Amino acid sequence: MDKPAGRRGAALLLLCTAVFLDSMDLSLMGVALPAIGRDLALSEGTLQWLVSGYAVTYGGFLLLGGRLADLFGRRRVFLLSLAVFAAASLVGGLLSDGWPLVVTRVVKGLAAALTAPAALSLITTTFPEGAARNRALGVYALAGASGYSGGLIASGLLTEVNWRLVFFLPVPIALLVLALAPSVLPGRDRPTGARDFDAVGAATVTGGVLLLVYALTETSWQAGLGAAALLGAFFAVERRQRHPLVPLRVFRSPALTTANLAALAWACATIGWQFTAVLYLEQVLDYGPSGTGLGIVPMGLAIVVTANLAGRVIARWGLGRTAAVGMLVQAAGILLFLRAGDSADYATVLLPALLVHGIGNGLSFPSLNIAAVGALPAEQQGLASGLITSSLQIGAGIGVAVLAALMAAGGPGIDGYRLAFLAAGCFSLVGAVLAYAGLRPARTTTATAGEAPTPA
Helix, strand or coil: CCHHHHHHHHHHHHHHHHHHHHHHHHHHHHHHHHHHHHHHCCCHHHHHHHHHHHHHHHHHHHHHHHHHHHHHCHHHHHHHHHHHHHHHHHHHHHCCCHHHHHHHHHHHHHHHHHHHHHHHHHHHHHCCCCHHHHHHHHHHHHHHHHHHHHHHHHHHHHHHHCCHHHHHCHHHHHHHHHHHHHHHCCCCCCCCCCCCCCHHHHHHHHHHHHHHHHHHHHCCHHHHHHHHHHHHHHHHHHHHCCCCCCCHHHHHCHHHHHHHHHHHHHHHHHHHHHHHHHHHHHHHCCCHHHHHHHHCHHHHHHHHHHHHHHHHHHHHHCHHHHHHHHHHHHHHHHHHHHHCCCCCCHHHHHHHHHHHHHHHHHHHHHHHHHHHHHCCCHHHHHHHHHHHHHHHHHHHHHHHHHHHHHHHHCCCCHHHHHHHHHHHHHHHHHHHHHHHHHCCHHHHHHCCCCCCCCCC
16 A cells, blocks of 8 residues: 555544544433433433434534634644544533533534534545545445444443443543544645634524424423524524525525425434433333343344445435335334333334334435435535534434423323324324425436445
8 A cells, every 4th residue: 555545544544533433422322311310310301401412513513614624724623623522521521410511512512513524524635536535435424324323332331330431432532533633634724714604603503403402391482482583593694694504595406405304304203212212221121221232233233234225225216215115114113112111022022113213214314315415516515415414413402302301291101201202203204204295206316326325
């Protein structure tokens, strides 16, 4: 291997490690939540903020993160944001109060929103266009997907020892990347020098969604009004901005709008369901952290296998049909959890539900990503990728908040869990209807049969 190629390979490894951490941090909380709640005496409403606070901030500032990387230098933004990510992880592991812990999660979400687009930009500028860049982007996508699955397993094993290890785990990995990055990443960092970035747009949309999540979990109409005001301000700002965070004209594309709305419903369903299912397995069935993490492994395997076959299915059925069928199958897997009660046999009740959910998940997720990025021309691919990722993260935050509120409304015992499972299934059904009605067959030409579907 020649020296430049070896240097590029080392750079790819470091950049993908950072993206692996960003994805892992969303799922790391999953299995640890019950243990954190017991030790710190936190309500389920507060616990959901450990997921929602990270996801919403990540999604809300993601587009701004990409712009800041262009303006101030990709390498500089990558290193600074990763350092903040590591510091927030360390502080979170040392805290013993609920809301300060939530604040560290919000800070980590903001850091991840800056790290991910900077890493992606460094990959596209490090690897020449063509086969080398395509392979690098495939590894990048695989790192994100593996991080999420790995986080679920690691969360169970670490929580069995002490839940604080879940917070500490990213610290040494991030520090290792920071130590090696200066000698590996490209040294030339050429910011554009312009200052036309839409910080107001990012702040209003993220603040609006965070207030909406708070309104849902605390049933506060005042917070709901504040959320409506901030989201209204976001649309007003975007209409008047010379360089808006999200040019509203792109939503004239029915495929783009549909794909993002369906992706939001998808995340509400699957991430919200995961939050509820983990609590159910640990608190009702007494699985314990490691048992819960290992019990979810078959679902992760089903997702990976199905996602690798999704390209052939899309080529045969088209994006809309594949996404709709996937979300219907995912809904079936979620609704099969309604069979579970105060006790449930894993082999006959839980395992079939997990496998069905995983198959539907593996079909729908790639389809929605391909539909979203294929709806805009080549020069707007960065915007399309940022929008679909933001929709997924914001949907995750909203879904967890809604299902946590429904669990509380359903009262103690199995009734609250069943209400949440039913709502998650309905989210997935809504996404299926949107995908079938709004993703026209003509749009299927954006994906080639041989192209491996990967997350945006």
